[in-house]
Amino acid sequence: AQSVTQLGSHVSVSEGALVLLRCNYSSSVPPYLFWYVQYPNQGLQLLLKYTSAATLVKGINGFEAEFKKSETSFHLTKPSAHMSDAAEYFCAVSNFGNEKLTFGTGTRLTIIP
């Protein structure tokens, strides 16, 4: 069984400040991990993914995430927030041979001007 926990359903940061969105996973087999972003009334866009290669993964729009097995974490970061980063962010887990994604409950990111 797999699961994802996103700490903080709502995160607010000032424009230009560091963005940190937390994700912890549970998986009985080596996980594949994903971060998706959702803008209002739209589907999900893939930000980045980890599939057992480099533990530091760089994605689009300046985001990156680090896979830490010892902490079962895959937190999403961005050094400097932009107003356009305001959206809902979902962490998800799957694994090799299992195509299903299990999503976290999402974190709404608000950027303060």
Place this chain on the structure above:
Amino acid sequence: GAVVSQHPSRVICKSGTSVKIECRSLDFQATTMFWYRQFPKKSLMLMATSNEGSKATYEQGVEKDKFLINHASLTLSTLTVTSAHPEDSSFYICSAKGAANQPQHFGDGTRLSIL
């Protein structure tokens, strides 16, 4: 990049009617497509997984006779909500993936409102 088109983006209809939602992969062959339902301010709930040419696999608690899924080609899957009722109102999102270990690519969703 991989593009998934979902149509319609919004539909409003009367209770008792059936509604069909289409999901197309525009620039790749989707061996597997997924259908999700998203409640307001909630995460995505997987409804079913469909592979081209075979019957969809439904998640526990999802009525297969209520939510008919067809995946007739490598670029098209459809979800039909039969005899829709107000409780079926929701945001439905499809996704598609090609080869193994490729990520899912999502459509823009369909906002379904049943009056």
